[in-house]
Amino acid sequence: MLGYLLRRILQSIVVLLCVSVVVFSIMYLSGDPVEMLLPPEATQQEVEDLRSYLGLDKPFHIQYLTFLRNALHGDLGKSFVFNKPALSLIVERIPATMELAVCAILLSLIIGLPAGMYAAVKPESWLAKNIMSGSLLGISLPVFWLGIILVLVFSVILGWLPSSGRGQTEAVFGIRLGLLTLDGLKHLILPALTIAVFHLALIVRLVRAGMQEVLLQDFIKFLKAKGLSANKVVYVHALKNILIPVVTITGMQLGHVIAFAVVTESIFAWPGMGKLVIDSIHGLDRPVVLAYLLIVSLMFVFLNFLVDVVYTFLDPRIRLK
């Protein structure tokens, strides 16, 4: 088991390095920021000066290595727009995005797991059929449009919930969370729901398919022959058997959720990483975009690694090899 873990860590590092090279290369090849930073009247000398100041006149691999060295020291460049270190700009917005992402995932699991199980156990019921149609709708809905509809209904028409911003937050262990205040919660619901719907639909379909497959297995009949009630069979045995794929998908989806936060944060003006990066893209603030990509890649690689570990932990067939 330890050997496996070490191998995975090594793999992750390699992936990160590859990603950094790819991202850096695309950055390098995609145009010259100097032209955009200076006013059009700038002299050639000023352009050259700025270029050498920013280190943009050196060869590719030197630039990359400099970049890598700085990155490992926590320096990912300075934002052109805010004139602050890009890394800190991103990091201070991570809690906001994570709060949104985690709430969305929790929502989708809390609703999705029981709904999927019910749909598998009682497939002919009216509720189950509606759940399945609903899930189909859920994966066909574009996230951003759903957000707009929710804003339309709950903010514009009904005026119940706010449509932008984060509301009041309270600091917990130095991290600002909006969950703990009523105002914060009101601001959290719509964006979290927007993101949650897609994953919810996915979970429902996955759980139902998985359940149906598990319930066909021999050992289910054997459990019934032992005299276990149908409830026990479903909620203890079948559930644990499908937990493994559910955990895997959820882990993968956490990455997607963070990425989709980009869209949702734009609609709801939620002050997270996503909104920052979109603004930075439009504002041509390259260091911030680069920093975002690297940090998010780091998060994904770490998440994938975590999911792998949890997966091996959950499935005794793999754990005890």
Next chain:
Amino acid sequence: MNKNATKVLEIEGLKTYFFTRKGVVKAVDDVSFNLEQGQILGLVGESGAGKSITGFSILGLIDPPGRIVNGRIIFQGENLAAKSEADLVKIRGDQISMVFQDPQTSLDPVFTIGFQIKEALKAHQDISEAQALQRAEGLLRTVGIPSPKQRLREYPHQFSGGMRQRVGIAIAMALDPALIIADEPSTALDVTIQAQVLTLMRRLVHQKNSAMILITHDIALVGQFCDCICVMYAGRLVERGSKEQIIKTPAHPYTQGLIASIPGTQERRRRLRQIPGMMPSLVDLPEGCPFLPRCPKAVEDCSERPVLVDIGRGHQAACFRSQAS
């Protein structure tokens, strides 16, 4: 057969049909037999003859689109076919238990053996965790699994096929049931392990004075281990009687064919004989004797469905030609 022995099970006219899109599958069509305490009854026939379905019907474990259409299943004086699911749950595992064919797939792979044994115990008895653990240990010892304490903490995939089957037997016998239904318990095992497993089961049945139905396609096996034998074909019971009667004087042509195909029962001069042809599909069976297409002794009368008739001292066969032979 001891007339004073208690009848554990009486099945009368059991009919279990499956209502599929392609038609009605009469998986079990009017099957009746009795079982007394201390007896091992062999239910033998080819794959698909309806033997396993009979076993599942007794426990009420028939999933839709199948259901028990008719018949009575009298167990210890009560008709199981008329019982509610809640009542059946209490009986399963406690008074009637089942051993499954494929030990590979009959245990939940994500829970330990210990958990699964204790679960069976706790489902029917109010005992503490410590007591359950102790009993589980004892059970593993009874079925001959060494170092039980440690093995309880292991998972099914860490056991060999034979060991897994023993665990299945342990679970089946955990609560001293009056009836054990063993569905092809040794088919998925090596020949050498087969004998071990069945000997074990027979010993346990005699020890606890319970009863067992041994479902198998291997007539040699029932000849070795059973007291009485029922032969099934295409969902119907075609012959029943004591072991001696069936093995030494089989009356139905199908049974005769089965016996003849056992290696070693023929004189050395004769070649091994297989019954030609295949069992028909159970959807829309034609009228008349289902064995007709493959029967070497068929006559015109066989176009009408034969019923079980007595041919002497409890030996019965469903064949118009059986009296004559």
Next chain:
Amino acid sequence: MNLSGLREFWEEFRESKSGLFGAALTLFLILAALFAPLISPQNPYDLTQLFLENSNLAPKWALGQFMLGSDGQGRDLYSAIMYGLRVSLYVGLSSTVISAIFGTLMGVLAGYMGGRTDAIIMRIADIQLSFPAILIALVIMSLWGQGLFKIIIAISVVNWVFYARTARGSTLAEREKDYVDSARAVGMTSSAIMLREVLPNIVAPIIVIGTVRVANSIILESTLSFLGLGVPITEPSLGSLIYEGYQVLFSGFWWSSVLPGLALMGIVLGVNLLGDRLRDVLNPRLKR
């Protein structure tokens, strides 16, 4: 793929009402998009036809101009939706075709050749798969800029891995079969075997993946266009229209964002239903 096989396929396919509905919806919307210029009262790209005083008119719900209202620029919303549907479908379908071809070829190559080729291709695919599609597309478009051709390429880059993975799996299974051995024995070259023998036999799972990816591609394009990173605003897709509609949402002009969204959802739902049904019908064939 012969005539009787196709008929068998159709017989089974039409058993499901939802599948038929999906197919019908998809077909209807595709035709609407194709004939957009013929059925729209206005050409929304023609700036000479737009007048600002016509902006943000409420839907009239009557046939003719401004049936569905107008957007912030005075465009007839119905026409804009039809043309937008066209763009969305064009991007979705062309990126699917490109990624399917490229991905399948890569997958067959990896599966058939094995060894180093397989390891390299699959390693790249695995790394790419560990990142969400939207992020990859975001990276590409943010650094490349808006553009119709660019977004098609970006989405193709995102999707090729799915085809590659499926194709590789199927190829591995096919490789062990007898007809491949006989082809080799007869002296066919590797590339000929891959293209002429293996490829036709793995079409079914590719189609299945394809229908899933088309829906995803359409959503991906619309999301990127919504963020301003997709098609240019001169040729708005449904996503761009929704963005513009969002700008005026708070003034109460709901139609310019809701209605294009309905069209978008319609096509995605149609493709999903169609794909679901195709998957069910093609599945037993996969097991053969």
